Amino acid sequence: MKTKALILGLCACGIAIIPSLLGEGYLIQVLNLAILNAIVVLGLNFVTGFTGQINFGQAAFFGLGAYATGIATLAGAPWLAALFLSGLVAAIASLALGVPTLRLRSYYLAMTTIGFGEIVRLVLIHWEEVTGGTSGLRAIPPISAFGFRVESQMASYYVLVFALALAILFALRIRNSSFGRAMIATRDSEVAAELSGVNTIRVKVLALMIGAIYAGLAGCFFASTIHYISPDSFTNRQAVLLLTMLIIGGTGSIWGAVAGAIGLTMLPEAFRFLDQWYLVLYGSAVIAVISFAPGGLASAIPNVVTRLKAAR
């Protein structure tokens, strides 16, 4: 117990001093983006990881949240109202998509969400008076609530870390609730879950909605910390990248989702020199992980550790 507290304390110190090591600039912005992706992927983990449904709409939910905040705060709405609006817009969109399709076989949600992603992208590009078209929205006001204004990337970092911590705690609580067990039962066998009294359609719709709200809220933070949004950040390609972050991190693992998102957002910065080959290797790595370690790194690492211990 004491060592656990010590490790936790050390981690907290490490997280606290990172910004002063990086300094204000590009790297801290990438780190902020990584934390935001972690929240979005945590949301995706509810519907894909726990409940086993493929959702390609997560980037679109993220985009809806970001544009809701961008449009609302540029029009003068208070930031907290924009935050609420972002979550609400994403939740409504997820219900509209989930209710008709989650009664059907699993690939229908996959296709509908892909279609939805494409529609959102086209609307963001062509509804120029409101969304700014391909050039997007600029100079979005920063986070400001309870008399605080979060201007710098460094200050945003601490806010985002706090938001991620809340997101993780909430996810852990849900995971260990009866609803969490219902989601996993639905993934493992819908028939068995139904027989045990789980309303699987309701569970699937709720899982999708919670995930969409995560994405919508993260979208709000994205708009008000990066200050600039354009349709490029919310395409189906981004949705696929979010899914692969979850797969490589470990579907169904909360810590795996966080690690996968942060790792795979930072990784391209280190592998710039690979250029076009990066995505080729990336796709191949995803295939390899699914084939050889379907639980992702979250399951592979403990396996390796136990094997090493056994060998000793």
Add this chain to the structure above:
Amino acid sequence: MGQLVINGLALGSIYAIVALGLLLIFNTVQIVNFAQGQLLMLGAFLGITGAVTHELPIGFAWIVTLVAMMALGLVFMAIVYFPLRGKPPFLIILTTVAMGIVLENLALIIWGPLPVSLPSPLTGRPLRFSGVVLSMHQIVIFSTTAFILLAQWLFLTRTRFGIMMQATSQDLQTARLVGIRVNRTIAVAFALGSALAGLGGLLVAPIFLAEPTMGGILGLKAFVVSVIGGFGSLPGAVIAGLSLGLIETFGARYISSDYRDAYAFVIMIIVLCVWPRGLFGEKSSERV
């Protein structure tokens, strides 16, 4: 009007061919191949490499492309499907997505990002009937589609192997029990499914230009067509494909050309809400 109908049907025929390839694989192994559009793109570029870069006669380039696509379908199956047999289908679907990323970026490395054009096998002056123009390539598209439909129908209902494939799609385990070499039928499904995607690419490239990122949206349209037609139903896919081609062409002309690519998805979402099993009913039974 007449011109829009011809153009719409030509576009729709291509959607139908790609959807037929998708369904050939789906009906056999119950896996939706999300890389079908990228296979189509490879077909287009293999055709261009043959006919433009190496200046082969266009008919010969077509044959080489289709044979290469069959081989590629087998490789695809070996990487994406076989290692994951019996695992949850959503994992296999995700490997097809990842394979799509790999293929698209390999194509970007090999052929570069610039759009390229492929000549049509039939060149000549377009035919005119009372104001409606029918280009030589549209004749190629219509005759190829008619040929493919006839050939696929004859293959599935009149040949021993086709009937074995239908049996496999109805119940893989029972098919194996009655002595059908299931692995062989699955391999043929992937080879032919990939060749049909390649054929779609060869037909599309002379109308729109070919570029490595062309696959994504065309693959999605093939799913939409399959969903609207009732997943698994071949006649459904053909009718839905032709209808989508018409809707897109008329929608682009009379409603908005900006949202051309959105019509397909809007229609799909409406169809799913109103007739969840598609217009022609899902063919394959639900498996528990």
